Amino acid sequence: MVSYFRAIILGALIFSVLPMSSYSQDPIYSQYYFTPMQINPAFSGTTNSPLIGASFRLQWPGFSSAYRTYSLAYSQYFERINSGFGGLILSDNAGDGIITNTRVSGYYSYRLRLSSDTYFQSGIEVTGIQSHLDWDKLVFGDQLDPVHGRVNPGGQPIPTDERRPDNLTNRYFDLGFGLLFSSPDFYVGIGLRHLNSPNVGFLDEPGADNPRLSVLYTLMAGTEIALDHNENNYFAPNLLFARQGGANQINAGFNLRFSGIHTGLYYRHSGRNPDAVQIHLGFEEQIYRIGYAYDLTISQLAGVGRGSHEISILINLDNQPGRQRVDYSDCLDIFR
16 A cells, blocks of 8 residues: 555645646756756857757656656857857656656847956747646545555546546746856856746636746856866856745755866755755766766655656767867856
8 A cells, every 4th residue: 555655645746846736846957057048048058069968857766757857958159149049858757647748948148248258148038838637647535445545436526537627738838038147256147937927737717726837036156166277177166046936945065077077965955844965976078978966865755755866968069079178267167
């Protein structure tokens, strides 16, 4: 019966953070510096050559793949027009397919040079999203029997089929905006996503029971301390704060790059509760950079969720063999 009780817990988690709740939340990677556009559109175009990133996150595998997130991103800066362009495809799978979200995003940013090595950048995001609910995978409380496990149909007066929405697929557009200030000493970025608060429910009639996606507010800040004269090795403390609906999240920690090896240690705090300690490991060779993160859960889910795994790869064509290293005169190397 343990698996059925886990199903109840997982269902409560899914509906507390996904589109049938009034406090739907966005997936945020632990290694968010591999896909910063997904948080702040102003990060589109941080390299003069194409920058391609791919990420996969498996969260709480103790709940039969409770959350799986995949993404593929591209961005590039074009100096002649002081503009950056980018694109991102992201798929988020919750509850082994109970709810799936697929996003296709386009990004544009404009960079304003304030001095020889200080920049102010603004960005916009336009996204198309498709959400799908697999009704047949849902398990309601009246379908769980303490002896026989799952039973169908349930015992409540309203049959399961009559609770089923007519439309199990929802498509909508989304808008975002971001600002980024960068210098050799520090960077700070502010992002706002879901500015149009799109309708994310599956009910036919709009209203209080068919909620809208809450605006996601983010603040990213950090610096980079060079450990050698060529600035190839560095220590990069950074912070991410996110607020959406009634939920808050703080990621704080550092990355250390030395001789092509990347390590990092972070702490994530969600709401009023400690959430996870994150261990980041990776390496880079020429145009490739690969990173892995493990989230050690320290909340009450520690005994059943079994943490989270995340792997990312970044391809930076600025670093092609034989090409002179680009000196950007800022502290954004962690994002490249």
